[in-house]
Amino acid sequence: MDEPEVVNSNKGETAIVALTAGKDRRMVEAAIYSTANPPSEPQKHRSSNPSLSLSLSLSLSLNTMRGHDWINSVLPDELILEIFRNLDSKSSRDACSLVCRRWLTLERFSRDTIRIGASGSPDALVDLLSRRFPNVTNVYIDERLSVSLPVDFGRRRNPSHSALSWLRLHFVSEKNEAGGSESDSYCISDSGLTAVADGFMKLEKLSLIWCSNATSAGLTSVAEKCRFLKSLDLQGCYVGDQGLVAIGKCCRQLETLNLRFCEGLTDTGLVELAVGCGQTLKWLGVAACAKITDVSLEAVGSHCSSLETLSLDSEFVHNKGLLAVAKGCSLLKNLSLQCINVTDEALTAVGVFCLSLESLALYSCQRFTDKSLCAIGKGCKRLKSLMLSDCYFLSDKGLEAVAAGCLELAHLEVNGCHNIGTYGLESIGRSCMRLTELALLYCQKVGDEALSEVGKGCKYLEALHLVDCAIIGDDAIYSIATGCRNLKRLHIRRCYEVGSKGIIAVGNNCKYLTDLSIRFCDRVGDDALIAIGNGCPSLQHLNVSGCHKIGDDGITAIARGCPQLSYLDVSVLQNLRDMALAEVGEGCRVLKDIVVSHCRQITDVGVGHLVRRCRLLESCHMVYCPGITAAGVATVISSCTNMKKVLIEKAKVSERTQRRAGSVISYLCVDL
Template structure:
């Protein structure tokens, strides 16, 4: 009824807050908060998470946030973002001078030159961290990303105030042992700790933390901490009996440290190792002791052999996710042991393990029938028969990634298409034996396919995309560098995939032109991102047809397209209301366009254009 506020009269605060909690879009919450003062206050009370920049005036800014968002439990502070201190925009009629619009939340630093001394003085430091501790005493999660001016002094003060903290991310912070020891002493509920690139830490700090809050710690990440050695891991093994996830990237960790964790942390579920001095002995202990292991990732090991995988296969029957990257001494025998012993495997990635070939992967197809995702990168010895076996056995496969697999061809892809009809994602890059035949089979059989990427596959042409357009409704398509694809293939996608939101047709220099762009505009109204770089036949005319109908477009990359001029760039920024990023040569941006949309225009770092 006109003149009556029925919503505010009848809806209690609790119900409105519950509505806010179910809104996952920040823009939606912000829009609802502008309805009235009551909704603004309720939205602020319901806000549990804040993401802010790390520069500016940390003390006053953090205190202002604390007054407005009193129930925040999760706080992310990122040195890569800049924060603008609130600017009063004037008194609202009937309201106070302090309005929602006066609070400018973080934005990315605009391009331009800055004075180094000014940047140094504005970086987030101990003062900001102390203010955080005083303002947000109920905090459960704190993430400080690359806040290099934060030291032990700030962390000690913060830990003393926020004793209910459960998650702490100190990536790139130069904190010392005293700060970490204070966290162990004060934060007895801490469960998740990330110490990646914390170069100021030594064994002393981590040992004291393990003693202080080891009973609650479940997740620990360490990388590039040169002064953390096996002594720390021995303390973790002794005191952190509930540890479930350990991620280690260190050349200073040896068998003793990993052995201590394996023997002491028997509830371990996730283990990720990049430790060049760890050998089979440590992995054999993991296979013997960590029977609940579900995720194992091994990177760049040159001292592991098939003994390690045999031990994992015998003991870790619950293993579901295995990543093997640049492990040169692993062979088919080791992968066969995993396949035979770990039949619950659902994700497998083999990257650059040059001694693993067709027989090893074929054993996975025979034994791991629940496999849903397979990634093969730089696997020159794996041939068609391996993927044929995967197609026969792994009926639930949903994602396949192939990169630089020179022995895999059309027969393998046909086998996958015929056997794995639930396939939703297919990414292929530089596999030169794969052509139209395999991709046509995918279009004919894999009706659930949503994400297709065929990058620099020289034998794939229009016939393949015509079959895809007729059989699948894609959301994501990348055919960058597939020189045989032209207008006919892209037009088939435009007519068959109305829900397409991402399209990369870069480096299709000869056969793709304005006709395809016009069809994409007509057929794909949901398109948000398009990459047109290095397409010589696309002009302002095709671009105008595209943006006229694709009203949801957010990003457009169009560098080195000689047919696109200053007028075409102006058309994009003036037509697309939602545009967020335009990548183009600087010479194609007029002064008027720069004034109108300078914040969304990006330029290539190096001008590679050929001089006249």
């Protein structure tokens, strides 16, 4: 066999590493080892040490790059294809495709997913991709993503490599000359959907996100040629009923359908689809579709007996439609409702008929009362997740009923339900021992006693989120820390009664903590972070924005005790100085994201020490820091080759820095 054409030795070595470190490493090792050791040699000499075996594989494999083609001469196409399919990351697959022409061809055959953003020639681009990747089964087209303009990086080995850039430019100019607007040229049209249908006949998943030029004609082409389609996402597409009717008639294996913000649809399309795909449809999402009413839901209830998930956001659906779904879809497991005209009658029916319900989310449901939750607690014994947001007429009584009946509850979020207080959460703590995540947002009536019960009863709690809970303080956090020692994520924001005592208890007891956020908790000081630094070595994310009592000592303790830290937000810390940033640079070598905005004592010296050590840094926010100048910004840009975003005032960016890294510099502050 011909010697493989080596395109890039570094990429090739990455490819070999990807091959030997993937899920099929042993298979590759065996093939390479059998090549290096003829059958006459005893197999007993092979080492059983996995690391030694991997080293042997790497040593033999890398000889491919030195002219000895052991892989291509031994491994058949089918085996290499299977290895490619099991690689975990796109970067590894791309590296493999650069080794030689054979691997490039095989990698293209193995590729099953493509993602396309807004481009200069989406229709022609789809046609090109369909010829290069014939076995694709998943296509994601999202026109919310930024337009990627063609860029000439200089001379290329192969002139055909610039075909895509030429294609985009030619398509844009051709369309503009024909009278089409420039914005239209970045939107996939029915011609593009026809190319999808013609090129990807094995298609199983198709996502068209905000593709405003796609109509029923293009969707009909997809329906007629892609008979194996199982998932269709039309979010934000103005398709009509005819396209949906065609999907119902032709795609009889459809399981997932997302119709969020499809304003052009009416009951006619959804009814016909329910009739055609009723036996297989398991997931349905509808939102902001003004012409889809109870008629559609009645059809879903009559024909879609296998439905497991329903997400419904509508002002035009009433009890009649949801009652039909509850009675006809007894296998329903996940229900999300934001329907202002649905009342207790419909949700009570869910509790009576949908005994397999596992997840329930209610958003801004002002007509539900405790009667609904009592029915859910009585009937839905398998409920594992409950989300209540802005449901003002639900109270402790309803939550107590859920606690008594739904003993498998693992996730609970209460957001802005002003009549739910301490007593309801105490019931959860006493009864729901499998609770793993609890979120309380804007719960002004929930006190320390509630979390004390959670700490006593919910030993498996791993995540706690508290936002604007005015009367929750240190005693509550202390109870959680001492009772829930498996806690991994703790987020507290604007809970002004929480101070150092509670956070110290977390540091002393929660050894597995990986994510800590205590934003604008102005009673938390350095002693709290010293305890975290001493007791939580696995910490990866830390946000202490606005905790003005925290200074150099606390951040230094984190830097010395938490080497795995990858995200750090110390914005609005007025007492933080350069010494702390130097310590972070010394101790947190895997740091990727840092926010130092509004830190008045941080200067160029501090960020210079930071970036000299933190070589993996990808984002740095440093607006409104008077001590940081254009020289400091240039230092950050020049030192961090992986940098993707720098947030800074425009006046602090020199012309040279702008030319060098304009694509990663942002001037708007949206996070503070």
